[in-house]
Amino acid sequence: MFGEYSLGDLGAIVAMQGFAGLILFSVYVLMALGLAIIFGQMGVINMAHGEFMILGAYMTYLCSGFFQAHLPSVFPAYFFVAMALAFVASGALGILVEWALIRHLYRRPLDTLLATWGLSLILQQAYRSIFGAREVGVELPSWMMGSVQATDTIEIPINGLFVMAVTVLITLAVAGLLFASAYGKQVRAVMQNRVMAGAVGIDTGRVDRLTFGLGCGIAGVAGSAFTMIGSTGPTSGQLYIVDTFLIVVFGGAASLLGTIASAFSISQTQSTLEFFLSGSTAKVITLLAVVAILMLRPQGLFTLKVRR
Amino acid sequence: MTSPSPRTDNPFMTPTEWAYLAVLCALIFVLLPLALDGFRLNLVGKYLTYAFVALGLAICWGYCGILSLGQGVFFGLGGYCMAMYLKLEASSVENTRIQSTPGIPDFMDWNQVTALPWFWTPFKSLPLTLIAVVLVPTLFAFVVGAAMFKRRVGGTYFAIITQAIAAILTILIVGQQGYTGGINGITDLRTLHGWDIRTDSAKTLLYFVNGGLLVACVLAAQFVKRSKLGRILVAMRDKEDRVRFSGYGVASFKIFAFCLAAAFAAVGGAMFTLQVGFMSPSFVGIVPSIEMVIYAAIGGRLSLFGAIYGTLLVNWAKTTFSESFPELWLFGLGALFIAVVLAFPDGLAGLWRRHVAPLLTRRAKAPMPQRAATLPKGAPAE
Numbered sequence: 001m002f003g004e005y006s007l008g009d010l011g012a013i014v015a016m017q018g019f020a021g022l023i024l025f026s027v028y029v030l031m032a033l034g035l036a037i038i039f040g041q042m043g044v045i046n047m048a049h050g051e052f053m054i055l056g057a058y059m060t061y062l063c064s065g066f067f068q069a070h071l072p073s074v075f076p077a078y079f080f081v082a083m084a085l086a087f088v089a090s091g092a093l094g095i096l097v098e099w100a101l102i103r104h105l106y107r108r109p110l111d112t113l114l115a116t117w118g119l120s121l122i123l124q125q126a127y128r129s130i131f132g133a134r135e136v137g138v139e140l141p142s143w144m145m146g147s148v149q150a151t152d153t154i155e156i157p158i159n160g161l162f163v164m165a166v167t168v169l170i171t172l173a174v175a176g177l178l179f180a181s182a183y184g185k186q187v188r189a190v191m192q193n194r195v196m197a198g199a200v201g202i203d204t205g206r207v208d209r210l211t212f213g214l215g216c217g218i219a220g221v222a223g224s225a226f227t228m229i230g231s232t233g234p235t236s237g238q239l240y241i242v243d244t245f246l247i248v249v250f251g252g253a254a255s256l257l258g259t260i261a262s263a264f265s266i267s268q269t270q271s272t273l274e275f276f277l278s279g280s281t282a283k284v285i286t287l288l289a290v291v292a293i294l295m296l297r298p299q300g301l302f303t304l305k306v307r308r
Numbered sequence: 309m310t311s312p313s314p315r316t317d318n319p320f321m322t323p324t325e326w327a328y329l330a331v332l333c334a335l336i337f338v339l340l341p342l343a344l345d346g347f348r349l350n351l352v353g354k355y356l357t358y359a360f361v362a363l364g365l366a367i368c369w370g371y372c373g374i375l376s377l378g379q380g381v382f383f384g385l386g387g388y389c390m391a392m393y394l395k396l397e398a399s400s401v402e403n404t405r406i407q408s409t410p411g412i413p414d415f416m417d418w419n420q421v422t423a424l425p426w427f428w429t430p431f432k433s434l435p436l437t438l439i440a441v442v443l444v445p446t447l448f449a450f451v452v453g454a455a456m457f458k459r460r461v462g463g464t465y466f467a468i469i470t471q472a473i474a475a476i477l478t479i480l481i482v483g484q485q486g487y488t489g490g491i492n493g494i495t496d497l498r499t500l501h502g503w504d505i506r507t508d509s510a511k512t513l514l515y516f517v518n519g520g521l522l523v524a525c526v527l528a529a530q531f532v533k534r535s536k537l538g539r540i541l542v543a544m545r546d547k548e549d550r551v552r553f554s555g556y557g558v559a560s561f562k563i564f565a566f567c568l569a570a571a572f573a574a575v576g577g578a579m580f581t582l583q584v585g586f587m588s589p590s591f592v593g594i595v596p597s598i599e600m601v602i603y604a605a606i607g608g609r610l611s612l613f614g615a616i617y618g619t620l621l622v623n624w625a626k627t628t629f630s631e632s633f634p635e636l637w638l639f640g641l642g643a644l645f646i647a648v649v650l651a652f653p654d655g656l657a658g659l660w661r662r663h664v665a666p667l668l669t670r671r672a673k674a675p676m677p678q679r680a681a682t683l684p685k686g687a688p689a690e
Contacts, residue, residue: 045464104650109464110375111649114605117598118645125638242475242594245468280483287476291469295455298465 014272021271022160023229026167027053028263030222031240032247033174034215036259039248041191042211044102045113048120049244050237052216055093055123056086056223057138057232058131064138076141079224083166086220094216098209106194106208120238127234135233144228163225170221175256177214187211246290252300262300266290320534324665328613329526336519346508353515353583355623356522358383360576362603362615363522364569367529369601370609371538372565373545374462378470379573379600381477382445384592386574388481388488389444391587392428393437394497394505414496419486428487434501441578442571449570453563460559462548471594478593493588497581505582518579522616525572529612532568541565602641605648608657618656 031053038046046052063082067075097119105112144159178184189197190207198204223232230236247266251258266286273282294300321329340352361379369375399413407417412424430436452473456466481488489495497505504510532538540561544551552558581587590596599622607618622644629637652658 039464043464045467101646101650108649110467111653113375113377113464113467114598114601115646115649118642118649120642121638121645122642125635125642128638129635238594242468242472246472249465249468278483280479284476284479284483287472287479291472291476294469295459295461298456298459298461 013275017272017275018268019156019160021267022164023157023225024271025264025267026160026163027222027226027229027240028244028247028267029167029260030170030218030225031244032251032259032263033171033256034218034222035244036248036251036256037174037178037218038212038215039245040255040259041187042106042208043109044106044212045109045116045245046215047113047117047241048097048123049216049219050239050241051120051123051127052090052094052219052237053223053226053240054127054232054234054237055090056220057227057236058127058136058223059086059089059220060224060227061131061136061138061232068139076143079141079144079162083221083224086224087217088220090220090223091213091217095209095213097216098212102212103205103208120241124234124238131234133234135231135236137231138227140228159228163228166221166225170218171256171260174214174218178256183207183210243287246287246294250290250294250300255300258300321530325530329523332526332613332616333523336522337516341512341515346511349515350511350583351627352620353511353518354580355620356515356518356616357576357580357583358600358603358623359522359616359619360525360579361569361573361600362607362619363525363529363612364572365601365604366607366609366612366615367532367541367572368565368569369604370611371533371545372541372562374562374566375467375601376470376566376569377467377594377597377601378474379569380592380594380597381470381474382449382570382573383577383580383596383600384477384481384587384589385445385448386441386577387581387587387591388494388577389431389437389441389574390578390581391494391497392431393434394500394581395494396428396432397501398496398498413489413494415489415492415494416486421486425487442574445574445577446567446571449567450563453566454559457559457562457566462562471597474592474594474597478589481589481592489588491589493586493590495586495588497585500582506585511583514579514583518583521575521579525575526612526616529568529572533612537561537564599641602645602648606644606655608655608660611655611657614655614657614660621656 031049034052035046035049038044038049060079060082063078063085067078067081071078101115101119102112105115140159144162147157148161176184178187186197186202186207189200189202190204190211194204197207223237226232226236226240243266247263248259250266251260251262269289270282270286273285276282277285336356341349344352361383364382365376365379395413399411401411404410404412404414404417407414409417409422412421416424430440452470456462456469461469481493482491484490499505505514532541540551540556544556544558544561548558577587577591580591603619603622604615605618606622607614607616609615622641625640626637629640648655654661
């Protein structure tokens with residue numbers, strides 16, 4: 001399959017597909033970041049994570065429609081509003097879900113899986129009832145269209161760069177929040193020893209609720225980014241949930257750095273292979289490789305040394 | 309009194325359980341065939357094929373604590389093995405004379421495949437097919453299980469990886485259209501060794517064969533549950549390290565439970581193909597696999613009989629609701645998932661044990677041995 005390309009062509013293809021994979025990478029990172037916080041830090045398996053992402057995508061869709069109809073003058077800037085709104089909406093729903101459902105299940109991780117799967121079915125049907133079964137697309141402002149010509153053979157899409165920048169900012173913000181703030185210290189304390197954290201006066205319930213909300217909110221932002229690579233439908237989120245879980249597990253559940261590294265390697269492998277093979281074969285090969293590596297190294301790429 | 313021998317101390321089934329089995333047999337073999345017309349009976353037969361999977365999950369998840377989200381893989385592999393045999397029989401040279409390559413399945417011809425792929429050749433023979441139906445999924449489960457359990461991967465990680473395997477297999481089947489029939493699956497199946505499976509009488513007979521196999525699987529599961537092996541499975545679920553420190557090879561027992569569940573699922577899949585007349589990737593992927601978990605959960609993950617009733621109930625509800633209120637069904641199914649986790653984690657069997665069984669024993673005056681006494685207390689899923 002590589003035979004008909006010269007080495008220089010191959011390099012350009014890999015670079016181009018790499019940049020094309022940037023948006024996929026960003027969606028993966030944002031999704032996985034939220035999941036890594038929820039799964040890695042709290043031990044909750046959130047199967048409805050994809051639906052939180054789709055909520056963000058629908059928010060972006062609503063925003064784009066609203067700005068086009070009522071505020072066309074500020075349409076170029078609507079994406080920022082949409083991202084903020086997506087974060088708030090998904091985060092608020094996350095906090096509500098944590099309060100109503102998740103907090104009863106902290107000692108039963110496999111049960112959170114079943115319960116959140118039920119939640120995801122309910123959300124999907126809710127989206128279908130509200131927004132219709134048809135997939136919807138989002139109109140991008142003109143400054144995000146087009147691409148930068150880096151060399152003769154390499155083009156970089158602008159929206160990819162934009163999403164990439166947002167992803168980097170959010171990742172830095174999350175890292176700062178978790179590792180350099182009082183709240184982050186509380187989160188890590190609760191994660192390491194819930195009972196002890198409670199005994200020293202941390203309101204563990206509140207920390208859990210905020211953490212879950214934060215993870216879901218980031219998923220909402222991922223949904224905003226997602227509108228650039230695909231159309232939004234009620235079940236679009238479900239397609240991403242397995243990939244995202246694999247990314248989190250592959251990266252080592254409790255390590256944010258590992259999550260980013262694994263999201264990068266998986267999205268780039270898939271995106272590069274897609275050029276040479278059909279999309280489905282590329283996906284099968286990528287997932288198979290991940291599963292095979294996980295069987296050899298079940299603890300993931302990066303791990304904290306903990307005694308279990 | 310002489311000291312009780314181990315045999316009487318730990319009988320194969322308590323009298324209550326024999327009674328439950330009798331009720332189940334009466335329901336499957338007498339009540340349902342009398343009450344339902346041919347179409348509905350075939351539908352129940354289809355539900356009962358899912359019950360094989362739920363039964364396997366009761367052993368694997370309920371008793372051994374391994375939650376597999378990839379049971380659809382084994383159901384599908386069993387079903388596909390059977391479908392490949394039936395398809396080859398349906399595409400004999402005279403049946404497929406109009407194709408550019410006669411004698412191969414029609415979808416291969418449509419996809420420019422000109423020769424039968426090597427992995428299809430064993431399915432020309434019925435005995436080999438019947439062996440493959442059980443062996444292929446079980447071997448696959450063995451490989452996956454050995455790779456994971458030997459490295460002490462368990463719990464949530466195992467669940468996620470089995471789910472990923474279900475996703476991979478679905479994408480693979482859909483993508484390799486020329487070899488697998490793609491998204492439509494393997495359709496237009498006609499005869500089993502010359503016997504037309506599409507007639508009403510054949511469907512009725514297959515229903516009874518299916519019921520018989522299900523009861524056989526219940527007995528096999530009961531045997532595992534009551535044996536020393538079953539005790540070890542429960543011990544492992546509750547305190548894995550202790551069992552390991554006592555000198556048991558934990559991984560081997562887990563692999564066994566996983567393989568047993570896979571074999572059950574495979575038999576169900578093969579019976580599904582025979583009764584419904586096709587097999588497609590929509591019974592392999594993530595969604596059907598996790599739905600099969602809810603059957604076992606609704607029935608009560610620790611109850612073999614509960615798994616069957618749970619399957620029947622959920623599927624009956626699904627058919628009824630999606631016929632009349634298609635919108636409501638997903639809400640209902642979602643609510644069911646949440647309710648079974650939050651409100652009644654022991655499922656139907658728990659409700660029965662708590663509310664109905666005491667009434668029955670009081671009425672019978674003579675105190676019957678309590679099912680709850682021999683069953684381990686319902687522990688959370690882990």
